[in-house]
Amino acid sequence: LLDxxxxxxxxxxxxxxxxxxxxxxxQGFTVDGDGQGNANVYFLGVAFYxxxxxxxxxxxxxxxxNPLDGGQHGVALYGLHDDGGTxxxxxxxxxxxxxxxxxxxxxxxxGSVVTLEVTGNTVTGSPGMTADNGxxxxxxxxxxxxxTTALIDGNTVSGIGYDNTN
Numbered sequence: 001l002l003d004x005x006x007x008x009x010x011x012x013x014x015x016x017x018x019x020x021x022x023x024x025x026x027q028g029f030t031v032d033g034d035g036q037g038n039a040n041v042y043f044l045g046v047a048f049y050x051x052x053x054x055x056x057x058x059x060x061x062x063x064x065x066n067p068l069d070g071g072q073h074g075v076a077l078y079g080l081h082d083d084g085g086t087x088x089x090x091x092x093x094x095x096x097x098x099x100x101x102x103x104x105x106x107x108x109x110x111g112s113v114v115t116l117e118v119t120g121n122t123v124t125g126s127p128g129m130t131a132d133n134g135x136x137x138x139x140x141x142x143x144x145x146x147x148t149t150a151l152i153d154g155n156t157v158s159g160i161g162y163d164n165t166n
Contacts (some may be wrong), residue, residue, distance in 0.1 A: 002040045006049045008082065014047035015063075022087075024053030031058065035066030036098055038072045045099070046074040050112075052087035055094060065098035068126060070134040074100020076123075081112035081145075088115045097124040100135045108145030116143065116150040120125040125159035130139070137162040 002013040015031050018024035026046060037043035045060040060076040076099040077096040081087050089106070096103045103123035118141060129135040140157035145152045 002003070002036075002043075005047065005079075008080070012042050012044055012047060012049070012061055012078075012080075013079065014044035016045070017049060018051035018053055019049040021051045021053065024048075025056070026054065026058060026114040027056040029058055031060045033062040033064065035062050035064055037063065037065040037071060037125055042073045043100070044077075044078045045096075046078070046082075047086075048079040048087060048089055050081055050083045050087070052089055053064045054090040054092070056090070057093050059095045061098045064098060065150075068100060068135065070136050071152045074099055074136075075102040075105050077104040078102075079106040079116070079118060081108040082110045083113050084111040086113040090135045091116070091118045091121060093124045098126070099138070102139045105139070105142040106148065106150070108147045111147060112145070113147045114145065114149070115125070116148055118150065118152045119154050120153045121156070123155065123160075125161070125162060127159045129162050129164070131162070131164040135162070137164070
């Protein structure tokens with residue numbers, strides 16, 4: 001089991017966390033969650049919690065349950081800014097795949113101001129996801145928050161689809 005790294009209405013369990021820091025740099029490594037989401041709800045790969053910095057040239061994989069199921073967690077790259085602070089996050093040239101719910105989700109609330117740059121990343125979902133199988137509807141890149149200014153450019157998002165025809 002992973003330790004809870006931060007809590008809001010959920011207990012977040014990231015593999016790697018930047019918390020409460022202004023300029024953290026993660027570069028050139030692999031984060032492999034090894035499909036350990038079943039025992040680690042709310043499972044994240046790399047998290048920026050009230051932190052700014054950079055995620056560059058990394059691979060984030062296996063952030064999911066085993067087997068993949070309808071669990072609404074398993075986010076490869078996650079940002080949550082909820083303390084009213086001001087942050088800048090750069091997410092460049094990363095490879096993200098084999099995730100449960102979201103490739104990336106960036107959120108700002110409670111007056112937090114976030115400048116976000118997401119460029120040159122590859123996000124690959126799991127094709128063939130269906131409601132009949134109980135699979136989650138995946139998202140590639142998600143940005144949420146009144147206080148967020150985002151540049152999303154030059155990314156490749158593929159394999160994101162969901163069949164809910166029944």
